[in-house]
Amino acid sequence: MKLNRPAAWLLIALILAAGVVTAMPGASYSHQDRESTLAGASTQHPAGTDALGRDRLVRVSAALLLSLAGALAASIVTTAAAAGVGTLAAFGPSSFGWTAMLVCDAFLALPWLFLLMMIRSALPLTTSPASSAAITFLVLAALGWPACARAVYRGTLSLKDSEWLLYARAEGLRRGQIVRSVIPNLIPLLVPQFLICVPAFVIAEANLGALGLGIGEPLPSWGGMLLELDNSAMLIETGWVYFPVALLVVILLLLEAATVEA
């Protein structure tokens, strides 16, 4: 497992650029320049403005940082939960492993989209945009672990049968000590799981946002910006409405390329 160098560097460069854009003095993702709405590129707004006169470049940059940060955090939670459940299930009594995997399967079979919609609409109205973003990613994390846990369980089971572990047991290591030495060996399995989660969560958030269930206004989100494309009247005003979706595709491709197994 290696990082694909050029893609990774390009991704890092994009993130840095987004950071610089959002940190520039005077840059605000929510400020409405009401005199120039749906404008094209200008020196003041390099990527034009949206229907409410907000700078599209700043909004896209902020959405990029927000969704990547959220997706990374959610992936960490998911992978950690999966590692915990997977190893416990593998090293616990076989009936426990069996039950845990049954729960995972049941989890996978649930109609998650509707559940997600229910959770989002049940949030109190005063939930601030920032906490709605945090909750969205937390819910995604809570949703992503079972598939990952299954992979970890299988990987751990095969480790359990490996020769070095047999030696370890024969030399009298206790179960706790064995688990502790197994976890580092799971890293080649956990890292790709973690890396797959990141783009999955980015796009899941975009999908939720496009359904109007993601991050609240005025915080920018991919989904909210993709919603603009639903309106052909908007598309003929300025070509810059395609900018967010183009960048999202680039980000997803880079994430994918950067994590391709060598």
Place this chain on the structure above:
Amino acid sequence: MRLFPVFSICGTALLAASLANTCTSQSAPRMPGELAWTIAYDPKTFDPAKVDDQESERVRYLTAGVLLRFNRSTQKVEPRLAESWSLSQDGKTIVFKLRAGLQFSDGSSLTSRDAVWSIRRVLLPATGAPAAEEFVTPAGVTVETPDATTVVVRLPQRVVGIGKVFDEIAIEPAERPSEGRVTSGPFVVADYRRSQYVRLRPNSHFAGRDAAGNPLPYASGVRLDVLENAEQKVRLFERGEYDLIDNIPPDYFELLKRRSPSSVQDLGPSLNTEQIWFNQAPGAPIPAWEKSWFESRAFRVAVSQAIHRADLARIAYQGHATPAYSFISPANGEWYNRQISAPHTDVAAAKAGLASAGFHLNGAVLEDSAGHPVKFSILTNASNAARLKMATLIQQDLAALGMQVNVVPLDFPALIERLMHTQDYEACLLGLENVDPDPNAMMNIWLSNSPNHQWNPSEKTPATEWEAEIDREMNRQATSLKESERKQAADRVQQIVADQQPFIYLVYPNVLFALSPRLKGVEPAVLEPALVWNVESLRIEGSR
């Protein structure tokens, strides 16, 4: 490598949503000479007495034969199935003389017996007809038929604009209600496919004639497709599938204007309003301190002064709306109060008003006298792009006062649930459609005991002195015999509302529509159904 469930589930959902957007409507092929346009949802009923929603009302308008019709263009009541009608001096007795030789669409004759049966059916509590409420005391109304062409209606008390009430009462065959299948109006319901279309065929026994004595209606039928998506409507209109689009959203209006400028028209301000209001219901499950803000006149006035209405009209409606300060639109020349003094945009005055009411700034955050930060949410319906934009603009306008506002788009049923049942909301941004220019039609909004008195529904006694005064003035306009006194009362209500701002009016959306150049005979009116009020005289060019 396995895809994640989130990925695949959401991906499928998005794909399904976009497919639904791109595939064309499930419309049936169009017959020659048939008119076609869209309705937003399935009519809830075809029974003309039970009509309570807008789309059912449209179907009723196209199919029902009525004694009197309220002409949407001249705004005068005209006899239809009645040859003549008269109202007694005291306003309590109405006498209709039916036209001779009337027939229902099935060829059976229409007599005063059918008219009496239809009116009585509307009055019966068991029918639950919304039109009955307009008689004020439906239980006391008597309907008699001295002979086969005369109908006499006696009211226990005078009712303002009683003629218009008969515009909503369809005359059906006695003892044979047919849900629009047998009518005395220009069209008859021929076919209905749930969530696809309603098809109407012309009534060959319709009594209407044009000036040259030719039978009406001209069109060989009407097809109403059930379709809400504006994107699809515009696309199908451009392909010639639809003859008209009414209430077209401003962005699509601009799109069509760019492509074919002659197909669209802006009639200027409509009778409708868009407004925001704060929840003042005492039983609402919101903190007590929030209720005290919302009950404070200074707070509401400050919010009103902070809102840049011109920006709302220009940005959210692309200029196709007019800033609003009253519930009566300037389009309603007869009733609009030109002398009204209402709070206009003035951020400095808003800040001063809040300061004198005990609010203060803590850093950038406005706090009340007890130190609670002023933070609330505005609900609006997610499907209305203009409202969502207005709410986001208002969010920034109010941020200038230090108020933190959350914009919460909800789907319509969830919104209504909160407004009407749980009352679990702080502020709401919605519109009100006015079908009747007479302020008497808004009694249900302004009377404090009405369930539609949105900011504080169904009050047992008026909560404030000014609400009591609105009650008195509304009752005065409803019962006064002199038109000048009615106007005076309506003017006073407009001024009280402007002073107290229970509803903070934002804009009057303009009447926007698109018409196919092939459709002839259209005389657009401000009142609903604005484009098809004279449906019997509409025709597709080149077909007779």
